[in-house]
Amino acid sequence: MIYNIPTQTAIGLLLAVLLSQLRRSVAIRSIILAPYLIANVIAAIIWFWMLDPLLGFGNVVLQAVGAGRIAFFSDQHLALPTIAAVNIWRHMGLVAILFYTGIQTIPQDIYEAARIEGAGPWKNFSRITLPLLRPTLVFVLITSIIGSFQVFDSIAVTTLGGPVNSTRTIVWYIYESAFQNFRMGYASAMSCALFVCLAVATLMQMRILSSGKSELG
Amino acid sequence: MKATAESFRVHPSPGRWIGYAILGAFAIVSLGPIWIAVKTALSDSRTLFSGAGSFLPTDLTLFNIQRVLGLACE
Numbered sequence: 001m002i003y004n005i006p007t008q009t010a011i012g013l014l015l016a017v018l019l020s021q022l023r024r025s026v027a028i029r030s031i032i033l034a035p036y037l038i039a040n041v042i043a044a045i046i047w048f049w050m051l052d053p054l055l056g057f058g059n060v061v062l063q064a065v066g067a068g069r070i071a072f073f074s075d076q077h078l079a080l081p082t083i084a085a086v087n088i089w090r091h092m093g094l095v096a097i098l099f100y101t102g103i104q105t106i107p108q109d110i111y112e113a114a115r116i117e118g119a120g121p122w123k124n125f126s127r128i129t130l131p132l133l134r135p136t137l138v139f140v141l142i143t144s145i146i147g148s149f150q151v152f153d154s155i156a157v158t159t160l161g162g163p164v165n166s167t168r169t170i171v172w173y174i175y176e177s178a179f180q181n182f183r184m185g186y187a188s189a190m191s192c193a194l195f196v197c198l199a200v201a202t203l204m205q206m207r208i209l210s211s212g213k214s215e216l217g
Numbered sequence: 218m219k220a221t222a223e224s225f226r227v228h229p230s231p232g233r234w235i236g237y238a239i240l241g242a243f244a245i246v247s248l249g250p251i252w253i254a255v256k257t258a259l260s261d262s263r264t265l266f267s268g269a270g271s272f273l274p275t276d277l278t279l280f281n282i283q284r285v286l287g288l289a290c291e
Contacts, residue, residue, distance in 0.1 A: 011243075014239070015240070015243060018236045018239060019240070021233075021236060022233065022236050022237060022240065025240060028240045028241070028243075028244050031244040031247050031248055032240075032243055032244060032247045034247055034248060034251060035250075035251070038251070042254075043250075046250045046251070046253065046254050047250060049253070049254075049257070050250055050253050055265075055266055056269065057253050057269060057270065057272075060270030061270065089246065089247070089250070092243075092247075093247060
């Protein structure tokens with residue numbers, strides 16, 4: 001979650017702003033959404049194959065540039081960031097498209113008024129685009145947080161919670177408790193607790209960011 | 218002076234080129250792993266390990282696709 005949400009949101013926002021500024025970007029819009037069309041399991045397998053320490057394309061390239069081979073999925077310190085990177089790769093297009101549609105709803109006359117007042121691109125972004133994107137931002141943050149708590153399939157096909165439990169997420173721990181250690185009651189209680197935690201986090205976020213209120217009225 | 222089409226053409230600013238470059242980089246990052254999957258599907262299984270670093274199929278074959286479509290079997 002620590003790796004996932006800020007990176008994914010920042011990349012999505014950057015791409016959305018670029019897509020809205022550059023008119024000839026229809027093809028790129030489709031391309032960046034392509035990873036989202038792939039199932040989580042397949043995306044994880046592709047990256048697992050690509051980053052294989054001996055035969056993966058990524059590691060062959062790294063060795064060619066002199067960086068040496070890196071065991072991305074079997075290094076205790078790299079496994080979790082690598083899984084986060086796979087999730088970011090899969091979701092950044094969707095986040096960008098969500099922000100892009102949010103930007104499209106902002107009336108152009110606000111930007112024109114700001115231009116007349118002498119506002120530059122950065123001021124336009126920080127004083128107009130970002131505040132008016134608040135409902136979209138809240139939606140993206142809530143769905144990203146819920147999604148990052150539910151990471152399961154990419155771990156199931158790559159690291160199985162290892163190495164040294166470094167990729168043991170909450171949902172993976174619930175699965176282990178229920179179907180490997182057969183502590184069904186404990187796993188069910190954890191599921192209920194997770195649901196309550198996510199509901200509370202969602203409500204708090206909506207309250208803090210005033211998701212229902214838009215600057216447009 | 219006679220106005221030509223060239224004189225009316227608006228040249229993109231450097232900022233615009235940087236924007237397109239960033240979008241292009243993200244497009245490559247998005248499609249790269251998908252291309253690796255396509256490349257692997259089009260490569261012969263025996264030469265797969267020797268040609269791991271190649272960006273193109275090492276020994277082009279449609280056998281894997283034919284297997285998926287049920288037109289061939291191992």
